[in-house]
Amino acid sequence: MGLNITEDKVVEFDDSHQKRVDTSFESNPRVGKVGQLKVYHLLRRNKTGDQDRDGNPLIYALKEMYGYRIAPVDRQRFIERAAAVLERINDQIAADFIMPVPSSKPFCAEFAQIVADVTGIPYLDSAFIRKRTVGEMLAQYGDNVPKQLNKSASTRYKALIAGWRDAHARQMVSMKDIDTKIRPHFDPLALTEDVPNIKGARIIIVDDLMSSGSSLTSTCNALASTGCSVPAAICFLSGLS
Helix, strand or coil, rough: CCEEEEEEEEEEECCCCCCCCECCCCCEEEEEEEEEEEEEEEECCCCCCCCCCCCHHHHHHHHHCCCEEECHHHHHHHHHHHHHHHHHHHHCCCCCCCCEEECCCCCCHHHHHHHHHHHCCCEEECCCEEECCCCHHHHHHHCCCCCCCCCCHHHHHHHEEEEEEHHHCCEEECHHHHCCCCHHCCCCCCCCCCCCCCCCCEEEEEEEECCHHHHHHHHHHHHHHCCCCCCCCEEEEEECC
């Protein structure tokens, strides 16, 4: 069951093919790694070479971004299929909490709640993790261009830093505003003062889309000082393959 995209950016569920997004039980879930973190991808993006950037419009529609839309019935079908894929590996998921990565869009938290419902593992709100400010990012990264970057990535890094210098110091930094080629070199998340007692807890983090994996890494980094562990992550949609 694949993905169609109309000329006016309506995303549709199509059970006659597996293009753009493969929702089949034969292909899903896929298991990968981000660093040492095990990641389950419930639905799989695949390349078709079209102008609609393959499976990304599904996430855009679910998050109501860039003018993409999806009918409630089609939205529910994609979510139900992801939940059905998750049920197939439910016995492999062991944790004390399910937690979404911090996101300004509600879909990630919505899907994390679905994962919690399917697995029976309690949901943990990620509100105790905040976005860092431009001032905080400049203080840490402003004068430290990584030596291992190639010329193109170094140029993008310097351009980002220059943009931050022109921005208000209290402006919040979002991962989506950082070019995917240089995201792994930044940690835009930090803990608030209201961190729950999660010392010793096992937390599975949930994201909507695998891109560079930086959102997962940054969330793990933010959690590192709390004494919890992150045995795995679950993504609604895989990276492009």
